[in-house]
Amino acid sequence: MSSNLTALKQAVAQARRKVTGHTPAPQVKEEERLHRDLQAALDAWQYAENHFREATDQDLIDQATYDLLSAKARYTYLLKQARDRGLQP
Numbered sequence: 001m002s003s004n005l006t007a008l009k010q011a012v013a014q015a016r017r018k019v020t021g022h023t024p025a026p027q028v029k030e031e032e033r034l035h036r037d038l039q040a041a042l043d044a045w046q047y048a049e050n051h052f053r054e055a056t057d058q059d060l061i062d063q064a065t066y067d068l069l070s071a072k073a074r075y076t077y078l079l080k081q082a083r084d085r086g087l088q089p
Helices: 002-020 027-055 058-084
Strands: none
Touching: 027 058
16 A cells, blocks of 8 residues: 555656646655654653653553653654654654
8 A cells, every 4th residue: 555655646746747847855845844743752752751750640640651652652653764764863
C-alpha cells in the first residue's frame, strides 16, 4: 500500500510541475515538518515527565503514566523516522 501511495504522490507532483511550470521543494518542507513535529514531541514528553512527578492522586498518576508512555513512544517513532531519512534531530 505504501508503494501505491508513493507512486500516487509522484504522479500528482509530476502533474503539478507540468501545470505550474516549476518544481516545488517538497522534501525540504517534509524535513521541516519532521523537525517541527520532533521538537513538539520532545516538548510533550518533557511536559508529561513534569506532570508525572507532580501527580499525587492515584487516578492522576495513572493518567500521567499513560501520557508519559504515549509521549515517549511518539518521540521515539519520530526520531526513528528522522534517522531513517538521514536527518540530524
